[in-house]
Amino acid sequence: MNLKVLISFLGLVAYASCNPLKLNVTQLLCNSPEADAAAQVSLDFINAQHTHGYKYTLNQIEDFEVITKPDGTQVYLLELEFLETKCHVYHPKLVSECEVRPKSEMAVEADCDVALSEAGGNFSVVAFKCKTEIETIGLCVGCIILDALNDTDGNQLVQNTLEHLNKNHTLQATFALLDIGRLTHQIIGGGARRIAEYAIIETNCTSVDDVNCVPLDHAVARHGFCHAEGNGNNAQATCEIFEVGSAPPAGPVSPSTKQGLKHHELTALHDPSATGYLSSESHSAEKAPVVKRTAGDPQPALVAKPEILLPRCPGKVIHF
Numbered sequence: 001m002n003l004k005v006l007i008s009f010l011g012l013v014a015y016a017s018c019n020p021l022k023l024n025v026t027q028l029l030c031n032s033p034e035a036d037a038a039a040q041v042s043l044d045f046i047n048a049q050h051t052h053g054y055k056y057t058l059n060q061i062e063d064f065e066v067i068t069k070p071d072g073t074q075v076y077l078l079e080l081e082f083l084e085t086k087c088h089v090y091h092p093k094l095v096s097e098c099e100v101r102p103k104s105e106m107a108v109e110a111d112c113d114v115a116l117s118e119a120g121g122n123f124s125v126v127a128f129k130c131k132t133e134i135e136t137i138g139l140c141v142g143c144i145i146l147d148a149l150n151d152t153d154g155n156q157l158v159q160n161t162l163e164h165l166n167k168n169h170t171l172q173a174t175f176a177l178l179d180i181g182r183l184t185h186q187i188i189g190g191g192a193r194r195i196a197e198y199a200i201i202e203t204n205c206t207s208v209d210d211v212n213c214v215p216l217d218h219a220v221a222r223h224g225f226c227h228a229e230g231n232g233n234n235a236q237a238t239c240e241i242f243e244v245g246s247a248p249p250a251g252p253v254s255p256s257t258k259q260g261l262k263h264h265e266l267t268a269l270h271d272p273s274a275t276g277y278l279s280s281e282s283h284s285a286e287k288a289p290v291v292k293r294t295a296g297d298p299q300p301a302l303v304a305k306p307e308i309l310l311p312r313c314p315g316k317v318i319h320f
């Protein structure tokens with residue numbers, strides 16, 4: 001706690017000393033090719049840092065502006081909303097081909113602030129911070145309930161189905177659990193139907209009788225993704241096994257998921273050169289409060305500005 005306070009205090013000092021004058025902030029259009037390009041670079045960068053759970057996709061560009069520093073250099077700031085897809089981070093599919101998790105399955109969304117530099121029309125990410133949350137919908141009968149990733153029954157379903165899979169395929173390989181993506185349950189007809197989604201990785205063992213199975217290196221291992229469903233002892237799983245080398249290269253390993261959480265969080269703060277652009281003390285504090293979108297809400301009323309016909313921001317909602 002103290003450390004965090006100290007870091008943000010130092011960030012503030014660095015920020016303030018570089019910008020003794022009022023910041024020159026120019027507001028840009030969220031519905032523009034530049035905003036789209038910057039958002040795409042941000043999404044790819046943030047996905048590449050994420051080594052647990054699912055790939056994210058862009059849902060909306062919420063704000064876009066540029067700060068011109070006294071020395072003439074510029075920093076672009078983007079506020080983005082991402083949604084979780086159904087593709088695990090090791091799935092070879094491109095994000096654009098991945099299905100977005102619907103709200104009815106307790107979707108996960110992330111709000112990210114990204115600072116970018118620009119050169120020759122190309123953006124690159126300097127720093128970002130993200131806040132990941134579950135989209136809560138009201139409790140309902142028969143609804144899908146997200147369980148903690150360390151849930152005992154969910155983990156049992158994973159172990160049982162993976163063991164069964166290893167005894168029952170013809171690939172001459174033994175797979176180990178790589179990452180649990182999500183665990184859910186649903187109360188139907190007097191029992192709990194559980195669903196587990198998990199990623200697996202090939203080990204050096206070729207038979208279930210081998211011991212001390214160790215995952216092979218990511219570059220040479222086969223990866224897979226399993227969807228398991230169970231009700232008591234009656235459980236089954238279907239797994240997709242990907243070609244060797246088709247899985248995206250493993251990025252820097254992100255910190256393992258906090259125990260007790262129900263979803264994998266995106267990196268909360270990435271600011272290797274301590275720019276301080278994303279510190280909570282930055283200019284964003286002066287902005288109007290963001291109206292939180294809820295299911296079924298109409299789009300927020302446009303603030304009419306005489307000479308602008310389209311709202312400057314936010315940009316269009318891509319999914320929901």
Ligand SMILES: *[C@@H]1O[C@H](CO)[C@@H](O)[C@H](O)[C@H]1NC(C)=O
Nearest residue numbers: 024025026066067068069074
């Ligand atoms: C702010 O930056 C813009 C370029 O983005 C420049 O045209 C303008 O003169 C600057 N304004 C001040 C007050 O420095």
Ligand SMILES: *[C@@H]1O[C@H](CO)[C@@H](O)[C@H](O)[C@H]1NC(C)=O
Nearest residue numbers: 117118119120121122123124
């Ligand atoms: C911008 O990107 C294009 C295409 O990737 C590349 O050819 C060009 O050299 C880049 N420009 C700069 C200034 O880096």
Ligand SMILES: *[C@@H]1O[C@H](CO)[C@@H](O)[C@H](O)[C@H]1NC(C)=O
Nearest residue numbers: 163164165166167168169236
């Ligand atoms: C393999 O799967 C079949 C069909 O689900 C099942 O009947 C059989 O018992 C399984 N074999 C093992 C060793 O689990």
Ligand SMILES: *[C@@H]1O[C@H](CO)[C@@H](O)[C@H](O)[C@H]1NC(C)=O
Nearest residue numbers: 204205206210211212213214
């Ligand atoms: C797999 O690797 C581990 C560690 O190197 C070793 O102890 C084990 O015997 C290996 N298993 C097989 C089946 O080669």
Ligand SMILES: *[C@@H]1O[C@H](CO)[C@@H](O)[C@H](O)[C@H]1NC(C)=O
Nearest residue numbers: 148150151152258259260261
């Ligand atoms: C899951 O993790 C939380 C937080 O560490 C802990 O309180 C809880 O007992 C754990 N649950 C299980 C089933 O291990």
